[in-house]
Amino acid sequence: MQTRAYARGRKLVSGITLRTLDVTRLLPEDFVTLSGKTLFHMQALDAPSSLRVHKLHYYHSRRECIHIPFPEGTQGFLYWHVEPNAPPLLSEIRFRVTASSDPAAFSDGYDLQRPNGRIWRRTLFDIADHANHAPFRAVLLRDGLVTQDLFDDILAWANNNGNLKPGDTSHLIWRFGQPFPARVETGLTRVWLLGSSECHVFMVRNLFGRSVRRERHKGRCLLQLERSPLPEHQGKRVVVMRIVKILELTRAEGAALDHDGSLPREGGLAYVPSPGGRSKVTPWIPWSVDIDGGRNPKKQAFREALRVLFDNEAKYPDPVQ
Known part of the structure; x- marks a missing residue:
């Protein structure tokens, strides 16, 4: 996972090419460092350049008007987390902090947390219809981690409920x-x-x-x-x-x-x-x-x-x- 960085105003923005989210397929090139970055752009490997994440961030509060950058030491792997003995709807993207770029260090790492102590994540509900998460959808579908039918079911359910759905900070x-x-x-x-x-x-x-x-x-x-x-x-x-x-x-x-x-x-x-x-x-x-x-x-x-x-x-x- 190659990264590049450039300045936009006072915010540091990074570009990431997302190769996979499958833990069993991680390679050293999937390792990324996010320490101190406020936002980062992302493109799925072998996908159209239009499939970019524009505002994937660590913590952003519109109410408090704050944008907190990723904490120091945030380095590791984006991956697809499947909750054991739980419905598939609980699966989500997390960031595993590791000591090195060796995928073998994954099991000794820990999942990144938000400032309030909860896990940093991107839920299946947000990934299903959020335009910024198009690269995630592309990689999840390509790797067979999520089916298009499941995405369609989530969208249909949300449409039938006034687009009311759980978010990254919801309690599931x-x-x-x-x-x-x-x-x-x-x-x-x-x-x-x-x-x-x-x-x-x-x-x-x-x-x-x-x-x-x-x-x-x-x-x-x-x-x-x-x-x-x-x-x-x-x-x-x-x-x-x-x-x-x-x-x-x-x-x-x-x-x-x-x-x-x-x-x-x-x-x-x-x-x-x-x-x-x-x-x-x-x-x-x-x-x-x-x-x-x-x-x-x-x-x-x-x-x-x-x-x-x-x-x-x-x-x-x-x-x-």
Whole structure:
């Protein structure tokens, strides 16, 4: 993978010829150094020159108006990562940082991370339709790592859902027990649930109750979806949400004690206000969704999304278990 660099204003831009993304076919010429570069252009080997990536970057935030260059020591191989025991939709492009250009050093390397600690990646959903990712599509198709049918299915799914699809920073879930972050003070928690050939956006509003935002409790926690352990759900396909870890929590000064039921408790289940208001004996009940219970039409989207977790149990068993 030969590189060249030239200046555009104050940004250093590099050009890369992408030969392969198949780990088994990597050669020393696929090794590239990205340290300190803000953007780099890319062209697929033996592909038309029009197939270029114009804005492949390390970290860019429009909200913060910042463009962070690749950190020092970013050298290694772009490659196609296949998640073990997971749906094909979880496959993605990553950058493996290695100590040398010898492909044998790949197994001793590590995947590049973003400033927030999450893996730097390009998801299959972005690669499918993003114009800048045309070289990736060309190489993946040529190497037989992805089929055109899969790309077409992703585009059709996105078109049917208003082009709503997961991005590079989205949280992707395909089995029970996978943690994902949530903010206590916001009314919306969103993740994506992936099956063997389907994708669902999973949104929970007011998970900790409206009073949390009114009282201005603040914090972050990790949640996970799991089969319900509650006695009343025995023998049923019911999903609950557990608070795996509290990363940060600031309780509002002077908050009423009767609002404490809305606050997350590490290791416990997530609770929501009981239907009918707080005048009931039990003002807070565990958040839950009965996959096979069709009484509440408002939870139909939840049932469809969470169903894939049960379907995936047989198709993609957790290697840890």
